Amino acid sequence: MEQNARPSQGTILVVDDEPDIVSLLEEYFSSQGFRVLTALDGETALKRAEHSPDLIVLDVGMPFMDGYAVCRRLREHLSCPIVFLTARVEDVDALEGFEAGADDYVLKPFSLAVLGARVRAHLARESRHQAKAEVRFDGDLVIDYRARTVQVAGTPVELTRREFDIAAFLAKHAGQVFERERIHERVGGWENESDPQVVTEHIRRIRKKLAAAGLAHDPIETIWGMGYKWRA
Structure with missing residues (x-):
């Protein structure tokens, strides 16, 4: 679902194959003043990304096209922050995420407050780099x-x-x-x-x-x- 207006907070693309998580994050970030784009699979995520989101919250464990593959495709065109959602805690998984182009990762189950803080921190850092x-x-x-x-x-x-x-x-x-x-x-x-x-x-x-x-x-x-x- 897309909101018609573009609030000053910016646009976030939420990608996860679990509809409940997508709905939860859409409601949360919308309440924080963000415009929220959503996708339940990798192909849809690539299409939504054509709207140039300011940040992407991306699930790793999706079928067909996982988060790593989606992230690599997104990085061919976008430089915005990408935050992975993952249930994997092994170092090798974190390293693979960073090599794919992710900026950060948050473990499931996650706290909305912590995820929101991470998102705002990345957007603030991105804003400081806008001149570049x-x-x-x-x-x-x-x-x-x-x-x-x-x-x-x-x-x-x-x-x-x-x-x-x-x-x-x-x-x-x-x-x-x-x-x-x-x-x-x-x-x-x-x-x-x-x-x-x-x-x-x-x-x-x-x-x-x-x-x-x-x-x-x-x-x-x-x-x-x-x-x-x-x-x-």
């Missing part, structure tokens, strides 16, 4: 990942949603080479654009728009026979 969402590159190129904007020497560059996703993905992994197929897979959400060849056309348009805005150098390097990389 804006990254400046050579040639007065600035990408604001949170606002999803690009500027060259203060001039806005109007990229489409897909163009921004590709530029942001490459910029976040500066120096790494990605094949077209890999970019197509990692960026995701292509709808009718099922052919990885479209990546080449999007990159051509990104380059053209950046150059038209006055950027002297091309930040995206073509590595012939291999793919593309953002110049580090």
Whole structure:
């Protein structure tokens, strides 16, 4: 269930295959002023994550796609805090969670007060880092990942949603080479654009728009026979 308004507290995505836990957390966080998105399985969680939640509470022990797999998929696109809910206490499980991209974990059965405190602490820390969402590159190129904007020497560059996703993905992994197929897979959400060849056309348009805005150098390097990389 989604609330219509977006309270100032932010948005939390709650993912658990137990409906009672989802309902409990939805009621609790809603009462605390949060907008709450919910999912009972991994696939639904990935779709809900398209709404850019500020924090995700994610159960580990789900069937079909467990929390570790969901977390890895989410980390391809999202940097928000992810808090695992888990009944496993072994160190190896905690380590696997952190390696998958989790920021914290809370053991079941859990205290709502403790979970709420953990969530607020992570959101407060994230708020302090918001200024870092804006990254400046050579040639007065600035990408604001949170606002999803690009500027060259203060001039806005109007990229489409897909163009921004590709530029942001490459910029976040500066120096790494990605094949077209890999970019197509990692960026995701292509709808009718099922052919990885479209990546080449999007990159051509990104380059053209950046150059038209006055950027002297091309930040995206073509590595012939291999793919593309953002110049580090």
